[in-house]
Amino acid sequence: MNRVCLNIENLTMKYEDKLIQENLTFPIYEGDIFVVMGGSGCGKSTLLRHLVGLKRPSSGKVFIYNESLWDLDEDKRQDILREFGVSFQSGALWTSMTLKENVSLSLEEYTNYSKNEISEIAKQKLSLVGLSGFEDYYPFEISGGMKKRAGIARAMALDPKVLFLDEPSAGLDPISSKNLDDLIIKLNKEEGVTVVIITHELDSIFRIGTNSVFLDAETKTMQGYGSPKELLENGCEKVRRFLQRGEL
Amino acid sequence: MFRNLYNKTISVLEFLGLTILSFSRFFTGKARYRKKDLLLVFYESGPASIGIVCLISLLVGLILAYIGSIQLEQFGAVIYIADLVGLAMLREMGAIMTSIIMAGRTGASFAASIATMEANEEIDALKTTGISPIDFLVVPRVISFIICFPFLCIVSDLVGILGGAIVGVSSFEISPIRYFEQTILRVDLTDFFIGLVKSIFFGIIVSLSACYFGIKSKRTAEGVGNATTSSVVVSIVLIIICDAIFAVLTSVLGI
Numbered sequence: 001m002n003r004v005c006l007n008i009e010n011l012t013m014k015y016e017d018k019l020i021q022e023n024l025t026f027p028i029y030e031g032d033i034f035v036v037m038g039g040s041g042c043g044k045s046t047l048l049r050h051l052v053g054l055k056r057p058s059s060g061k062v063f064i065y066n067e068s069l070w071d072l073d074e075d076k077r078q079d080i081l082r083e084f085g086v087s088f089q090s091g092a093l094w095t096s097m098t099l100k101e102n103v104s105l106s107l108e109e110y111t112n113y114s115k116n117e118i119s120e121i122a123k124q125k126l127s128l129v130g131l132s133g134f135e136d137y138y139p140f141e142i143s144g145g146m147k148k149r150a151g152i153a154r155a156m157a158l159d160p161k162v163l164f165l166d167e168p169s170a171g172l173d174p175i176s177s178k179n180l181d182d183l184i185i186k187l188n189k190e191e192g193v194t195v196v197i198i199t200h201e202l203d204s205i206f207r208i209g210t211n212s213v214f215l216d217a218e219t220k221t222m223q224g225y226g227s228p229k230e231l232l233e234n235g236c237e238k239v240r241r242f243l244q245r246g247e248l
Numbered sequence: 249m250f251r252n253l254y255n256k257t258i259s260v261l262e263f264l265g266l267t268i269l270s271f272s273r274f275f276t277g278k279a280r281y282r283k284k285d286l287l288l289v290f291y292e293s294g295p296a297s298i299g300i301v302c303l304i305s306l307l308v309g310l311i312l313a314y315i316g317s318i319q320l321e322q323f324g325a326v327i328y329i330a331d332l333v334g335l336a337m338l339r340e341m342g343a344i345m346t347s348i349i350m351a352g353r354t355g356a357s358f359a360a361s362i363a364t365m366e367a368n369e370e371i372d373a374l375k376t377t378g379i380s381p382i383d384f385l386v387v388p389r390v391i392s393f394i395i396c397f398p399f400l401c402i403v404s405d406l407v408g409i410l411g412g413a414i415v416g417v418s419s420f421e422i423s424p425i426r427y428f429e430q431t432i433l434r435v436d437l438t439d440f441f442i443g444l445v446k447s448i449f450f451g452i453i454v455s456l457s458a459c460y461f462g463i464k465s466k467r468t469a470e471g472v473g474n475a476t477t478s479s480v481v482v483s484i485v486l487i488i489i490c491d492a493i494f495a496v497l498t499s500v501l502g503i
């Protein structure tokens with residue numbers, strides 16, 4: 001069994017007084033492609049915000065390699081989070097910078113590469129997501145799906161150990177979406193990147209997911225944990241229905 | 249109500265604390281920001297604003313001179329328009345007009361652009377990249393305001409005095425040389441520096457308020473609008489309060 005990379009213990013998430021999800025407890029192992037599933041609005045993106053240090057849990061803990069994320073001091077937390085790459089549901093590109101600058105920023109901050117080397121790396125990351133030739137475009141000059149892909153390229157800039165992707169294939173055509181799955185598998189297999197991915201694409205869930213959790217909006221807690229195939233066979237009714245497009 | 253006020257106070261104090269930390273990082277060369285952004289922000293706060301500052305200051309100078317002349321003319325003392333305009337511009341109006349214009353122009357645009365970034369999750373993206381949004385967004389804006397405000401204030405002082413002179417020369421047949429001699433006779437460097445120091449404080453107020461409301465804005469189109477409005481209103485209120493404090497202080501100190 002692989003080492004535990006992220007451990008979520010009794011996590012309860014709230015906005016002000018509004019409960020989103022409670023008592024989430026599950027591990028994410030190193031080398032997993034971990035899928036977070038659940039209906040729209042159940043709190044998947046919110047969970048992601050808790051895992052990447054953007055939002056403090058209302059109660060419970062998030063452990064990253066046995067360190068409790070929210071009990072560390074700021075500098076230590078930043079050091080750990082630097083190993084993460086995050087791509088947001090909305091893309092969240094920096095609108096005042098070109099795609100290349102978006103990808104380069106973290107390289108400029110944290111590596112000692114020369115300007116040319118950084119430019120090369122940025123180009124290469126953009127080509128991985130099929131955006132060669134768009135290096136000098138600004139975010140407002142490209143389409144929604146392209147923004148999403150540029151966001152993924154940015155998340156990969158520093159070759160993170162853990163990659164968080166919030167609905168990366170939403171809004172992509174089937175071919176780009178398949179290419180993206182291939183890329184995720186390649187990163188996972190060849191470079192050992194742990195991937196935490198939020199997605200609704202069933203094909204993609206079964207194809208790439210090695211482990212998963214299902215968050216339920218009604219009971220406001222998790223309803224299943226295991227590989228997607230396992231859940232399809234042995235999960236509770238809700239989860240099986242979700243995995244069969246409601247046809248049960 | 250009280251809880252709300254308490255929360256607001258904490259959030260303001262937290263913001264100020266983080267800003268001070270960022271400034272200490274800036275001065276030790278550890279802050280993360282892009283030179284290119286600093287230049288752009290600098291351009292917005294200085295050169296790009298000179299035109300409007302000149303226009304308003306000229307008009308303020310004209311207005312002050314006309315209003316003053318109504319009284320002064322009755323005593324045949326129109327030459328004292330120069331004193332009135334000179335003092336008012338240097339001590340008060342230069343700094344105040346500059347700051348109010350900047351609060352409505354560049355401050356509002358800072359608040360709106362930062363609030364839009366917040367709404368687009370761009371600020372979250374900065375945080376997950378390990379870059380403090382305060383280093384990256386707030387510090388360059390505050391610094392460029394601290395540098396640009398005194399300059400704009402000086403421009404405003406001079407143009408305002410020019411406005412007064414135009415009235416004096418054209419309507420009351422004071423010779424230009426006589427007008428400027430009278431101005432120089434009456435105002436001194438203390439008046440000039442009081443205005444200048446005030447403008448620095450006002451610059452800090454306007455930039456911090458713009459950035460604060462931008463960063464704390466709600467993630468909606470309405471949130472962006474509210475951030476802009478709040479930033480301008482709060483800036484102007486704080487400018488006037490700060491100016492009042494200066495008025496009391498300078499009168500107590502007798503300067």
Ligand SMILES: Nc1ncnc2c1ncn2[C@@H]1O[C@H](COP(=O)(O)OP(=O)(O)OP(=O)(O)O)[C@@H](O)[C@H]1O
Pocket residue numbers: 015018020038039040041042043044045046047089
């Ligand atoms: N900033 C916020 N303040 C208050 N409530 C919020 C905020 N952000 C999200 N919510 C609420 O939290 C719940 C979960 O939102 P979240 O974005 O995590 O859903 P999600 O599972 O990612 O949905 P989707 O699949 O549509 O992206 C929603 O009901 C939403 O209304």
Ligand SMILES: [Mg+2]
Pocket residue numbers: 044045046089166
């Ligand atoms: Mg979401």
